[in-house]
Amino acid sequence: MEMEQEHIILLQKILVLLFSVTLFWKIIKHMCGLLNIEKEPVTVLVTGAAGKLESVVIFLSSFFHYQIPALHTDTYVQIIINSKLLCSSKGLFSSTGQIGYALVPMIARGMMLGPDQPVIIHMLDIEPAAEALNGVKMELIDAAFPLLKGVVATTDVVEACQGVNIAVMVGGFPRKEGMERKDVMSKNVSIYKAQASALGQHAAPDCKVLVVANPANTNALILKEFAPSIPEKNITCLTRLDHNRALGQISEKLDVHVSEVKNVIIWGNHSSTQYPDVNHATVKTTDGEKSVRVALANDNWLNTEFITTVQQRGAAIIKARKLSSALSAASAACDHIRDWVLGTPKGKWVSMGVYSDGSYGIQPGIVYSFPVTCEKGQWSIVKGLKIDEFSREKMDATAKELMEEKTLAYSCLD
DSSP states (O other): OHHHHHHHHHHHHHHHHHHHHHHHHHHHHHHHHHHTOOOOOEEEEEESTTOEETTSOGGGGGOOOOOOOOOBOSSOBOEEEOOOOEEETTEEEOHHHHHHHHHHHHHHTTTTTOTTOOEEEEEEOOGGGHHHHHHHHHHHHHHTOTTEEEEEEESOHHHHHTTOSEEEEOOOOOOOTTOOHHHHHHHHHHHHHHHHHHHHHHSOTTOEEEEOSSSHHHHHHHHHHTOTTSOGGGEEEOOHHHHHHHHHHHHHHHTSOGGGEEOOEEEBOSSTTOEEEOTTOEEEETTEEEEHHHHHOOHHHHHTHHHHHHHTHHHHHHHHHSSOOOHHHHHHHHHHHHHHHHOOOTTOOEEEEEEOOSGGGOOTTSEEEEEEEEETTEEEEOOOOOOOHHHHHHHHHHHHHHHHHHHHHHHTTO
């Protein structure tokens, strides 16, 4: 009887303690609300956000490229997205401007840096696009995004880029009809050499760089070579779009939500030689988590049609909409930066083009897509995955292409 009484008293004390802790936490939250405590704004710079540019005279089809860097302190970030112009039968279109136009509302909604992170968006474009750019600014203001604390629209590179932290480089010179591969590479080497110089002059030492423009891996490599002040681990290229495409294909084939599939891998180059690998991918089912290969039970599809579909998805979209991927590319850029800055969920990896350290037998000195996890603003290559003979052949083939691109790029520097 006495023992039971002691247990009752102990239980009462525990309940009182829990109630006190809960009450104390509610008081703290209420006081924070009264003080209106929130994070300092992150400033995000997007170039080429004006979109379609029909009024630009035809000589501008030789393309404009901005050399733009990025800033970071603990509470203040700027993000840059480089732009290019493409000529079409209806006039001039900013294809990457379409990406920028799709991207700015995503940033304003918190898709890139989180739902509680206020942002200031800086938009940069060329002089002939100034009026259209101002129109985008008006749209952002009219949308009344709660996280959007300010908008700047400018054609002044220095005003837009001073001291930025994250640079998303979308601009590059695309291959036009009749151009040799070396001619295209030469143009892009010149662009990214100049961009590297701008990053070195204006960016914070810890700025993070995401290169999107093709050839993305080699453009990132050139940028790294000519911006020695930026740590090599801070220069990456976008293969998250390919990663997301692979997830989408698997989820459709299995008829499950895409969030149920994880840990596909894009190995190598952001080109038609990339290797979408599902050997380590899993899917949640009613019977628990299963290997994608086991769940699908269709190795023939996984080793043939699946790979070519992911490799050629960009071309299929161009054929369907007569324009390159904009919405999905902008979303992938958000995913890449968000996971890099905020971290990947436990047990999940993503694909990023990073500077090879020799992992998985891939020669150092190239920017190659690996599976990575991210924590506290740093990425790490996933180690110890088993590589079968089929995968080895595919991984080496895309590495060989990257070495050839590197040789060609360096020959353009002579």
